[in-house]
Amino acid sequence: MYWRATRIKAGNRDKINQLVETKVLPYFDFQEMAQLAVGKHWSKATPEQREKIVDEFRTLLVRTYAGAIASVAEYKINFKPLHSQPNDSKVTVRSEVLKPGAPPVTLDYRMEKQSGGWKVYDVLVDQASLVTVYRNSFNSNVRKSGIDGLITALVNRNRGNTAEKK
Numbered sequence: 001m002y003w004r005a006t007r008i009k010a011g012n013r014d015k016i017n018q019l020v021e022t023k024v025l026p027y028f029d030f031q032e033m034a035q036l037a038v039g040k041h042w043s044k045a046t047p048e049q050r051e052k053i054v055d056e057f058r059t060l061l062v063r064t065y066a067g068a069i070a071s072v073a074e075y076k077i078n079f080k081p082l083h084s085q086p087n088d089s090k091v092t093v094r095s096e097v098l099k100p101g102a103p104p105v106t107l108d109y110r111m112e113k114q115s116g117g118w119k120v121y122d123v124l125v126d127q128a129s130l131v132t133v134y135r136n137s138f139n140s141n142v143r144k145s146g147i148d149g150l151i152t153a154l155v156n157r158n159r160g161n162t163a164e165k166k
Contacts (some may be wrong), residue, residue: 016066024065029112029119030058036121037134038150041142049147056154057134063158075099077107089113092124 034050034057035042046051076155080094093109123130128148
């Protein structure tokens, strides 16, 4: 599978965000990802706080993916053979990202079978779990300033990302 970013290489963030929104995000379970990232503190959040966390976490990941796509003119993703059983409800889809002049980067997707199909609930980059990395950061925020502090930190980070890219 090849992704060509020549039309979006010039920095057209709207096109990049549209690509991520339509081609990548429908396959992600942001509710599950946010819950795993917040970890033990999830039960302390109100339904409104949980919704806000999911929304802000989704925005953060959209910007992260859009930034990754914008930074590379052309790259190749090699998907590895899937080893699973017919009754598996969770699988890991393994891939390798090849960039010209750089060593390969492993990019694996942990997926869970849901009523609407398979959804990603974690991403591993060179075997480092995105959910775990965010959990460490989120736990620190919650310990310092509570659930509302975490939400404020996510909002501020997303606003900062927006301001930087315009």
